[in-house]
Amino acid sequence: MRDADVNVNTNANVAIVGYGLARFNRDEASKYSLYELALQSVVDMFSNMEYDARSLKDGIDALITSTTDSSTYTASILADMLGIRARIVNRVESMCSSGADALIAAYSYIASGLSNLALVVGFDSSNSGMLLDWDVARGDMRHPAHWAALYAKKHMQEFGTSREHLAMVAVKNRRSALTNEKAYFYDKGAVDVDDVLRSKPVVEPLRLYDCSIACNGAASILLASADIAKSVCREPVWIKGIGSSSIGASINSIDLTTMHVTVDAARQAYKMGNVRPEMVDVAQVHDSFTILEILAYEDLGFVEKGKGGYAVEGRISIPAVNTDGGVLGRGHSSGATGIAQVVEVTRQLMHKAGSRQIKDCRIGLVHNMAAAGTHASVILLVRG
Structure with missing residues (x-):
C-alpha cells in the first residue's frame, strides 16, 4: 500500500504521548457533570501511560479545552481542578471541528517553542450543536x-x-x-x-x-515536543x-x-x-x-x-x-x-x-x- 522508499517521519517534531476517554453516554447526564467527564478522560489517559502521572502532570505547561458548551473559562477551571499550573491555558470552539482545531493549536504552541508538554481535553453535552441558528439563509x-x-x-x-x-x-x-x-x-x-x-x-x-446521536462525552490527548517525547512514551505517535x-x-x-x-x-x-x-x-x-x-x-x-x-x-x-x-x-x-x-x-x-x-x-x-x-x-x- 505504501512505497518503501518514502520517509514519512522526516521533520516531525510534535508527538502524541498519551490518550484517554470517558464513556460517551446519555443515561448518565444527571450522574456526572461535564467537568467530571473531562476529569475521567484525563484519569484514563494517565492510567494508560507508563510514566509516573504525578511527575508528568507537573510538567504540563499548556492546557487547552475543546467544547461548545456555554460555560465560560473552562480551561482555567479544569486546570484548577487538575492542579495544573500551566503557562498557557485557553479554550477552542469551532462547533463539531473543535477537537481537531484544539489539537492544531496545541501543536502550534509546541512547534513554536512556547510549550513542551500540552494537554488537550475535549468535552461536551448532548445539548450542544443541534441547531444552526447563525445562518438565516437556511x-x-x-x-x-x-x-x-x-x-x-x-x-x-x-x-x-x-x-x-x-x-x-x-x-x-x-x-x-x-x-x-x-x-x-x-x-x-x-x-x-x-x-x-x-x-x-x-x-x-x-x-x-x-x-x-448527540451524547455527553470527553476525550484527552497529551502532546510533547521531540526533546521529551521518547522519555515519557516508548512508542510516540508523530503529527506529520x-x-x-x-x-x-x-x-x-x-x-x-x-x-x-x-x-x-x-x-x-x-x-x-x-x-x-x-x-x-x-x-x-x-x-x-x-x-x-x-x-x-x-x-x-x-x-x-x-x-x-x-x-x-x-x-x-x-x-x-x-x-x-x-x-x-x-x-x-x-x-x-x-x-x-x-x-x-x-x-x-x-x-x-x-x-x-x-x-x-x-x-x-x-x-x-x-x-x-x-x-x-x-x-x-x-x-x-
Missing part, C-alpha cells in the same frame, strides 16, 4: 439533518448512490462500536441494512439510523501533516457533491506530510450522517468522485475507516469528537486499540468537520 432548515439530506439526494442523483449504500455505513460503524467499550452503542447490539431502512424517517432520504480549511458559515456557497473544505484540508495535510491517500492505513472520518462518510472517501482521495458507494460495498480497497464505530457508533459530543478520533488512530498506531485492531498500521488520518461542511481539518499521524 430558513427553517436549521437542523444538521436537513443539509445532510441535501448532500445525500444530490449524490444519489449524480452517482446512483442508494439508500442501501447509506445503510451499509451505519451497519459497519454500529458493528465496530461493539468492540469499543467507551462507545454509546457498545452494548446496544448490532443492526442490519433492513433495520436501518425501516428506522424512523428523519429528513428524506435519511432514516434515524443514518444519523448520529496538518490541513485546515473554512469557507465561512453559509451552506448556500457549497457544491452539494463535494465537501471542498475537506478536499482543501486534505491537500494541505498530504503535502506537509509527504503522504499520498493510498499510503493511509487507518482513518477516522467525520460520519455524523452516513452520507458524510461516503463523501469523505471521495474527498480525502481514497476513491474517485462518485465511487464512494462502491467502497462501502467493499468493491474498492480503502483504509480501515472508523474502527471504533465513528461518530455514528461512538456518539457525537461536539467538543470531544475530534479528540476521540485522534485517540482511536493513536491507539491503532500504537497497537493498543481497545476496538478492532488493524495489523501493521503505520500511517493514520483524522478528518474532523463542522457545520454543513463549512469547516474541516485533516491531521496525519505516523508511528515513529
Whole structure:
C-alpha cells in the first residue's frame, strides 16, 4: 500500500504521548457533570501511560479545552481542578471541528517553542450543536439533518448512490462500536441494512439510523515536543501533516457533491506530510450522517468522485475507516469528537486499540468537520 522508499517521519517534531476517554453516554447526564467527564478522560489517559502521572502532570505547561458548551473559562477551571499550573491555558470552539482545531493549536504552541508538554481535553453535552441558528439563509432548515439530506439526494442523483449504500455505513460503524467499550452503542447490539431502512424517517432520504446521536462525552490527548517525547512514551505517535480549511458559515456557497473544505484540508495535510491517500492505513472520518462518510472517501482521495458507494460495498480497497464505530457508533459530543478520533488512530498506531485492531498500521488520518461542511481539518499521524 505504501512505497518503501518514502520517509514519512522526516521533520516531525510534535508527538502524541498519551490518550484517554470517558464513556460517551446519555443515561448518565444527571450522574456526572461535564467537568467530571473531562476529569475521567484525563484519569484514563494517565492510567494508560507508563510514566509516573504525578511527575508528568507537573510538567504540563499548556492546557487547552475543546467544547461548545456555554460555560465560560473552562480551561482555567479544569486546570484548577487538575492542579495544573500551566503557562498557557485557553479554550477552542469551532462547533463539531473543535477537537481537531484544539489539537492544531496545541501543536502550534509546541512547534513554536512556547510549550513542551500540552494537554488537550475535549468535552461536551448532548445539548450542544443541534441547531444552526447563525445562518438565516437556511430558513427553517436549521437542523444538521436537513443539509445532510441535501448532500445525500444530490449524490444519489449524480452517482446512483442508494439508500442501501447509506445503510451499509451505519451497519459497519454500529458493528465496530461493539468492540469499543467507551462507545454509546457498545452494548446496544448490532443492526442490519433492513433495520436501518425501516428506522424512523428523519429528513428524506435519511432514516434515524443514518444519523448520529448527540451524547455527553470527553476525550484527552497529551502532546510533547521531540526533546521529551521518547522519555515519557516508548512508542510516540508523530503529527506529520496538518490541513485546515473554512469557507465561512453559509451552506448556500457549497457544491452539494463535494465537501471542498475537506478536499482543501486534505491537500494541505498530504503535502506537509509527504503522504499520498493510498499510503493511509487507518482513518477516522467525520460520519455524523452516513452520507458524510461516503463523501469523505471521495474527498480525502481514497476513491474517485462518485465511487464512494462502491467502497462501502467493499468493491474498492480503502483504509480501515472508523474502527471504533465513528461518530455514528461512538456518539457525537461536539467538543470531544475530534479528540476521540485522534485517540482511536493513536491507539491503532500504537497497537493498543481497545476496538478492532488493524495489523501493521503505520500511517493514520483524522478528518474532523463542522457545520454543513463549512469547516474541516485533516491531521496525519505516523508511528515513529
